[in-house]
Amino acid sequence: MGGAVETRGEYPPEWPAIAMAVKKEAGWRCVRCGHPDPPDLKPRGLAPCDYRCTHDSRWVRTHKKRVLTVHHLDGDKANCVWWNLLPLCQVCHLQIQAKVDPRVPYLWEHTEWFRIYAAGFYALWFGGRQIERPETATEIQYWLTQGQPWLYLRRPDREYGWDDDNEKGAP
Ligand SMILES: [Zn+2]
């Protein structure tokens, strides 16, 4: 975290199909805020909030568009491994792109939805391993610990260290 991620690389020719598959896998919802964007809705992005949204009711009255997009976590449009492709509405997309660079250490616990993506990135970054989502889910705590040892490893050798009572941060 900290600072915008640098955007680079080129979309592969099969990008439209890849993006479609990512959105479908996400149930046509933003993985961060939960807002729906069903593919058959016209015009796109005008679905109202529903029970899965984290939005308040004010959003319903203002009816801003929330179009589902796919964000490349590491900024590289050529990198289409699963952990790099985040199905996000365009509002969350802009916020995550502006705030999250996975290479920059993030001091606090990741938000629930982001943990699996962070773990996939950490497996490659710290373990040199490109692993699929199910395996990452099985080993999620191991890889989160590799990426953020200060959160999960106790340091009995330190008289003054971090402890588990630190406040959680967002996101
Ligand atoms: Zn969203």
Ligand SMILES: [Zn+2]
């Ligand atoms: Zn909503």
